[in-house]
Amino acid sequence: MYRQEQIKPYGDSGDKGEQVEQMFDNIAPTYDVLNHRLSGDIDKRWRRKAIAQLAPFRPQTMLDIATGTGDFALLAARMLQPQQLIGADISEGMMAVGRQKVQRQGLEKIISFRREDCMQLSFADGSFDAVTAAFGIRNFKDLDTCLRELHRVLRPGGHLSIVELSAPVRPPMSWFFKIYSHTLLPLYARIVSKDKSAYRYLISSIEAFPQGEEMTQILRKAGFEQVTFRRLTFGVCTMYLATKI
Numbered sequence: 001m002y003r004q005e006q007i008k009p010y011g012d013s014g015d016k017g018e019q020v021e022q023m024f025d026n027i028a029p030t031y032d033v034l035n036h037r038l039s040g041d042i043d044k045r046w047r048r049k050a051i052a053q054l055a056p057f058r059p060q061t062m063l064d065i066a067t068g069t070g071d072f073a074l075l076a077a078r079m080l081q082p083q084q085l086i087g088a089d090i091s092e093g094m095m096a097v098g099r100q101k102v103q104r105q106g107l108e109k110i111i112s113f114r115r116e117d118c119m120q121l122s123f124a125d126g127s128f129d130a131v132t133a134a135f136g137i138r139n140f141k142d143l144d145t146c147l148r149e150l151h152r153v154l155r156p157g158g159h160l161s162i163v164e165l166s167a168p169v170r171p172p173m174s175w176f177f178k179i180y181s182h183t184l185l186p187l188y189a190r191i192v193s194k195d196k197s198a199y200r201y202l203i204s205s206i207e208a209f210p211q212g213e214e215m216t217q218i219l220r221k222a223g224f225e226q227v228t229f230r231r232l233t234f235g236v237c238t239m240y241l242a243t244k245i
Contacts, residue, residue: 003208004138009201017090017117017141023198024068025093032069032097034192038185044075046237047134050163051076053241057159059129063088065118065150066136070098070111076132077110088116089136118146126155133162138209147222154244160224161241166211168235177236181206211238 008016009023024031035043051072060083064073067087077085089095095113102111116122119142131150140146150160168174181203186196210218215238216227224242231238 004205007204009197020139021090024091026195027198028093050161050239051079054161061128063128063131065133068094072134085111087113121149123153127153129158131160138205151223158244163239165206166238167207173234
């Protein structure tokens with residue numbers, strides 16, 4: 001078991017998956033505004049980079065796992081123009097916000113949403129040309145099982161693109177991140193989201209989550225090959241690309 005799998009939003013009792021679902025349902029109405037403000041809108045640039053690394057492969061069928069409110073799915077639909085993109089998540093509250101955004105942008109024929117458990121996806125083997133995950137895999141209850149499922153639903157030759165928050169390892173950014181994440185971020189998040197536990201969990205899960213070389217080994221263990229990673233913005237975010245051979 002990885003360290004982040006032991007961290008739960010609302011304490012040790014209860015199932016992590018159920019707690020994560022409850023947490024995101026609670027913060028769904030303020031999630032987009034809060035995240036963009038807390039990152040200074042840099043998160044939008046990170047998403048663009050993670051989508052751009054799929055552009056050479058021109059995926060036509062895509063799965064965005066832990067899709068949340070659909071920001072990554074919407075951007076991927078505009079940048080890559082796939083025929084079909086399914087956003088999957090366990091939080092109906094988050095996806096309800098996503099459905100509204102898809103409707104406003106007139107992308108209902110391309111993007112749809114489905115409630116899915118990443119540990120047991122309902123899709124057939126080899127269903128997708130590409131799978132994406134933006135800022136969500138650290139919330140998986142069982143990382144190894146979920147990554148094996150993502151590998152299973154990819155077609156041979158398909159690609160997995162992940163972008164995830166990470167803790168910088170080198171000073172002075174590591175010092176700044178610790179000060180910001182443990183003082184300013186929780187204070188602002190508490191004022192806006194009204195859920196103190198959610199953003200305490202956010203920081204704890206980021207600091208505990210495997211990153212860099214360790215994460216590439218985990219992806220290889222799940223069956224992926226040609227695994228690469230790139231740190232963004234001095235290590236505050238890390239981007240991964242992996243292939244199913």
